[in-house]
């Protein structure tokens with residue numbers, strides 16, 4: 001049995017789906033079980049929060065591996081890590097971030113690193129999936145596309161290697177379920193580098209309508225993220241990663257997906273075709 005937290009999210013929902021499709025028993029640990037009603041009968045669902053450790057302990061019953069995320073503060077996370085270790089959970093896989101490697105001094109770089117260290121300190125066999133920017137971050141563009149055919153772009157023509165949540169989940173599932181896997185940290189990127197204007201051109205092509213990229217400043221990007229509900233310090237930290245892309249420091253490509261999964265990562269255009277309806 002695998003316990004998946006964040007199971008209603010972009011990556012966690014795919015971890016659940018991929019585990020189930022591979023024939024594994026899954027329990028989702030979620031704040032709102034109703035969000036997983038569509039999976040009724042296919043998985044166990046346990047209600048709980050990252051700050052309800054007793055509910056988490058109960059959800060660990062019979063669990064061999066747990067999928068965790070950077071949620072909440074260090075104290076609550078340490079408690080969950082210790083609860084998992086006390087129940088002899090064989091493996092913990094955390095959705096971390098490439099910012100641990102590339103922008104370690106930023107708030108998000110430090111926060112992910114701290115949680116990684118807490119899992120290791122608890123004595124768990126912990127594995128860290130460190131993705132670059134998600135392709136699904138482009139959902140942030142949906143409002144501007146629908147309203148005026150415009151994408152606000154703080155990254156100029158800088159190139160990055162965005163990664164599909166489907167590939168991140170697949171690496172996490174491999175790390176959870178493969179007893180022979182030995183890699184502790186996995187930098188997960190897409191297989192190609194691409195700029196925002198190039199992504200927007202592909203979107204225009206697949207939506208079959210003209211779209212415009214409008215350059216914005218990094219400060220405006222912080223404000224936009226804050227307006228979308230992201231707390232200001234986190235928004236500012238995210239924008240540090242935009243800055244590194246804009247300055248040409250965001251184009252690292254890793255071979256992790258191909259090496260671990262034996263296939264190439266999804267290209268942005270492939271991912272886009274799978275999700276194009278979300279942009280209409």
Ligand SMILES: NC(=O)c1ccc[n+]([C@@H]2O[C@H](COP(=O)([O-])OP(=O)(O)OC[C@H]3O[C@@H](n4cnc5c(N)ncnc54)[C@H](OP(=O)(O)O)[C@@H]3O)[C@@H](O)[C@H]2O)c1
Nearest residue numbers: 006007008009010011012031049050070097131132133134
């Ligand atoms: N986006 C990127 O480019 C990027 C790059 C590198 C790393 N990352 C990492 O990936 C994470 C985002 O992953 P994602 O897109 O899959 O997340 P997401 O779609 O935002 O989903 C977050 C999940 O966490 C759950 N959650 C939030 N607070 C919780 C709490 N207090 N207790 C229990 N569950 C809680 C949410 O449940 P509810 O449904 O109840 O809200 C949801 O299932 C980032 O936070 C970061 O750590 C992201």
